[in-house]
Amino acid sequence: MYLFFFAALFVIFQYMNQKSIFENQEEAITSLTNSLKERNDSIAGLTDRVADLNYFTLQGNENAMSYIENNGLEASEVEALITDAIYEKNTIKTGNPLVPYDGMEGIMRVNKVRFLNHKWILADFSDGTYWGELLIEYYFNEKNELELVPLGSLLYPNT
Numbered sequence: 001m002y003l004f005f006f007a008a009l010f011v012i013f014q015y016m017n018q019k020s021i022f023e024n025q026e027e028a029i030t031s032l033t034n035s036l037k038e039r040n041d042s043i044a045g046l047t048d049r050v051a052d053l054n055y056f057t058l059q060g061n062e063n064a065m066s067y068i069e070n071n072g073l074e075a076s077e078v079e080a081l082i083t084d085a086i087y088e089k090n091t092i093k094t095g096n097p098l099v100p101y102d103g104m105e106g107i108m109r110v111n112k113v114r115f116l117n118h119k120w121i122l123a124d125f126s127d128g129t130y131w132g133e134l135l136i137e138y139y140f141n142e143k144n145e146l147e148l149v150p151l152g153s154l155l156y157p158n159t
Helices: 002-054 062-070 075-091
Strands: 109-115 120-126 131-140 146-155
Touching: 062 075, 075 109, 075 120, 075 146
Parallel strands: none
Antiparallel strands: 109 120, 120 131, 131 146
């Protein structure tokens, strides 16, 4: 008789223990599923935002890429060529000639370049203390030589 009660208590204990383990696992699965859904929604939102931001780039704008390719060039090669040409002008001792400002605390140099499309570049420049931005037009002339023309610029006040 004692053996029967002990076996019944053991079975009840095992049932309750397994039930609590099962419920804890179900809670964990539900929590992880909700977390995964939130993260996937966040990733989808960021992907949409990146696509919107990439529209104003040479390689993100299909029309700009088509224009470059119709001229017999590759967009990635054009970006590399122009970026190198702009940064190479930083090595001039008087400063980058594309920047229309003289450095007050040093030489003005272009720090960053962002292609907007097949015609324009937005560049960031600085002398270490003062900084600004520059809009550059680029094109290839009849001799297929690169031409860089500063269109506009601004120098931020030093605060």
